[in-house]
Amino acid sequence: AEHVNTMSTTMNVACNLGQQSKFQEAEVLLREILVVQLRVLGAEHPHTLNTGHNLCTALFGQRKRGEAEAR
Numbered sequence: 001a002e003h004v005n006t007m008s009t010t011m012n013v014a015c016n017l018g019q020q021s022k023f024q025e026a027e028v029l030l031r032e033i034l035v036v037q038l039r040v041l042g043a044e045h046p047h048t049l050n051t052g053h054n055l056c057t058a059l060f061g062q063r064k065r066g067e068a069e070a071r
Contacts, residue, residue: 002040007033007047015054023061030055 014029030051037048052071059068 002036007036007040011047011051011054014058018054018058018061021061023058026058027055027062030058 010029010033014026014033017023017026017029034048034051034055037045037051041048056068056071059065059071
């Protein structure tokens with residue numbers, strides 16, 4: 001799952017889930033992607049930062065504001 005195309009496709013699925021208000025499912029995928037991106041791309045890479053943003057959006061969608069703000 002560390003291939004760039006695999007990460008990109010998984011991100012697209014997670015974003016589509018979020019657009020369907022399936023925030024819990026999106027959160028699971030986003031957390032998985034974030035772990036890989038942190039290891040492979042680093043914390044400051046634009047893709048990693050974007051995934052963190054999307055994760056916060058999924059958390060807000062679930063009313064997990066405190067957890068989102070802690071990110």
